Amino acid sequence: MDLTKQIIKHVLNSRFETVPKKAIERAKLSILDTFASAIGGSSDPIAHFARHLGELSGGKPECTVWVSGEKLPACLASLVNATTARSLDFDETYELCINGCHASAYDVPPALALAERDPSITGRELLSAVATAIDLHVRLARSVTANSINTGRDNMVAVWGATAVSTKLLRLDEEKTRNAFGIAYAHAAGEFQMYEEGAHTVSLQQGLRARSGLESALSAMVGFNGPREPFFGKYGFYRAFEPSYDVDLLTEKLGQDYVNTSISFKPWPACKCTHPAIDGLLQLREKHNFSGEDIVSIELGLNHLAESLVVQPRDQKWNPKDQVVARFSLPYVISVAAQHGRVAISDFRPEGLEDPAVRRIMAATKIEVDPEIDRTHGLHQNSPTTVSVKLRDGAEHFIRIDKPFGHPENPASFADGMRKLKACAEMSVLPFSDTQLELIGEFVEDLDKRPTLAPLFELLVGGK
Known part of the structure; x- marks a missing residue:
């Protein structure tokens, strides 16, 4: 046949x-x-x-x-x-x-x-x-x-x-x-x-x-x-x-x-490439009971394909002007999750995009390609993601998410x-x-x- x-x-x-x-x-x-x-x-x-x-x-x-x-x-x-x-x-x-x-x-x-x-x-x-x-x-x-x-x-x-x-x-x-x-x-x-x-x-x-x-x-x-x-x-x-x-x-x-x-x-109403980071940040936030105001910096690591989709071009992704760009902006959605403990439809409205508290966290967010993740998981756009958060009290918290909520194995x-x-x-x-x-x-x-x-x-x- x-x-x-x-x-x-x-x-x-x-x-x-x-x-x-x-x-x-x-x-x-x-x-x-x-x-x-x-x-x-x-x-x-x-x-x-x-x-x-x-x-x-x-x-x-x-x-x-x-x-x-x-x-x-x-x-x-x-x-x-x-x-x-x-x-x-x-x-x-x-x-x-x-x-x-x-x-x-x-x-x-x-x-x-x-x-x-x-x-x-x-x-x-x-x-x-x-x-x-x-x-x-x-x-x-x-x-x-x-x-x-x-x-x-x-x-x-x-x-x-x-x-x-x-x-x-x-x-x-x-x-x-x-x-x-x-x-x-x-x-x-x-x-x-x-x-x-x-x-x-x-x-x-x-x-x-x-x-x-x-x-x-x-x-x-x-x-x-x-x-x-x-x-x-x-x-x-x-x-x-x-x-x-x-x-x-x-x-x-x-x-x-x-x-x-x-x-x-x-x-969450954003590109699937952002979901491991969102899931990880929300887990850290719940486990360690911190708020957006407590955050000094966030660092994320992922593979180069996901980075090219939801991190590049950096001038656009760190300053989203409309909801379509924001949904494909990892720095934006991770900052929303950090500040509000959620990522919701309302967060992509014009007033949400200009939220000064979210903008502050975005400015303190660093995202790079993780060489080890890129070596082991470099072929797919949806990448495992590492999340590191530094707080004002000196605490640092870390998590890696490979299969966020909604994944077929989760x-x-x-x-x-x-x-x-x-x-x-x-x-x-x-x-x-x-x-x-x-x-x-x-x-x-x-x-x-x-x-x-x-x-x-x-x-x-x-x-x-």
């Missing part, structure tokens, strides 16, 4: 009964987390831009814009909801590879759009589709062995995760599914300059790929064909864009081991997801009642028992 056919068969053949229970349960948390991130991000300027774009584009009112409640065509609703879910960089991510990927916020919005468009889609169908799509998305992402920091190409594979979830929920046959994957190649894109400049496209590209995956599946459904070898053909993806790849990381135990279970939960529970949902709802552009949030959680937790998702979409609208 050729490799592309093997991938297509995996997408077609996965069923609720064949997907491991752990993968199904993790898919529930991925869905809940995507809702939480979108609700929390709904008041962010990026979310406002996304809704305005949807309003300008208009079209058939078939799918809900989460939180605000407008109705848009499925593809456009996917764009708006996925962009909003990434607006805070709070959505979960896969970190166990050279290039991480935010698979869930790409793949969940088109899945929900299709489930709203077609009420015959059951909760079990949705869960198996989401688990399968995220599994494939992660496998494609980890197969790329050249670092995007060096190539400038970022997560170009994302469109195929959204394509996979869409073909499954549209119930396409093998031929149309293969065509959809070929058509998706025409949509494959992703660039790293957005991180360098802190551009809004960090979030918008999430929506663009979610829309493109669904459009690819719909294009195949109506009769368009695409290249049959989008991955391994003479001019396929790997030859044309990512010649440094490991096919075993794509195909090993495909259909048996669902790697969506290795997605990392994000307890995992979050569904209850943690509910706490995140409730915290995010406090920042929503429209209010959600406690009862409404509990109902969302109960609906997602029992998705495998739901004959339709129709009742869910009204719950995802605030202000009622």
Whole structure:
């Protein structure tokens, strides 16, 4: 069997009964987390831009814009909801590879759009589709062995995760599914300059790929064909864009081991590269009972890839002017954690960026590449981090964090997801009642028992 056919068969053949229970349960948390991130991000300027774009584009009112409640065509609703879910960089991510990927916020919005468009889609169908799509998305992402920091190409594979979830929920046959994957190649894109400049496209590209995956599946459904070898053909993806790849990381135990279970939960709304430092600082703060005012200096050590993403350029990262830059600024988020004992959505508002107490700690923060960490963990952007804190009373405290809270070996529970949902709802552009949030959680937790998702979409609208 050729490799592309093997991938297509995996997408077609996965069923609720064949997907491991752990993968199904993790898919529930991925869905809940995507809702939480979108609700929390709904008041962010990026979310406002996304809704305005949807309003300008208009079209058939078939799918809900989460939180605000407008109705848009499925593809456009996917764009708006996925962009909003990434607006805070709070959505979960896969970190166990050279290039991480935010698979869930790409793949969940088109899945929900299709489930709203077609009420015959059951909760079990949705869960198996989401688990399968995220599994494939992660496998494609980890197969790329050249670092995007060096190539400038970022997560170009994302469109195929959204394509996979869409073909499954549209119930396409093998031929149309293969065509959809070929058509998706025409949509494959992703660039790293957005991180360098802190551009809004960090979030918008999430929506663009979610829309493109669904459009690819719909294009195949109506009769368009695409290249049959989008991955391994003479001019396929790997030859044309990512010649440094490991096919075993794509195909090993495909259909048996669902790697969506290795997605990392994000307890703090900042780049995952900053989480080991945040976790370490918060642990030291709690253990030794000091406050931000007690701190003389902070020193952090990490690998060169993480340093290039969340420490460079230094003039920008020590003086973030907007929330996008701040979310990718290790000196900023570690100073927030030190001063407030938390890192919350509100800390990235304009007044938070100018907090003089946080600015004082930032000025006293030193971050360097740790040679030993770089030697042993130098290939991944998400790096173990050392945290050293000096206090006014002369005390010095140290910790190293390799697997912060949310890491697959230090995992979050569904209850943690509910706490995140409730915290995010406090920042929503429209209010959600406690009862409404509990109902969302109960609906997602029992998705495998739901004959339709129709009742869910009204719950995802605030202000009622």
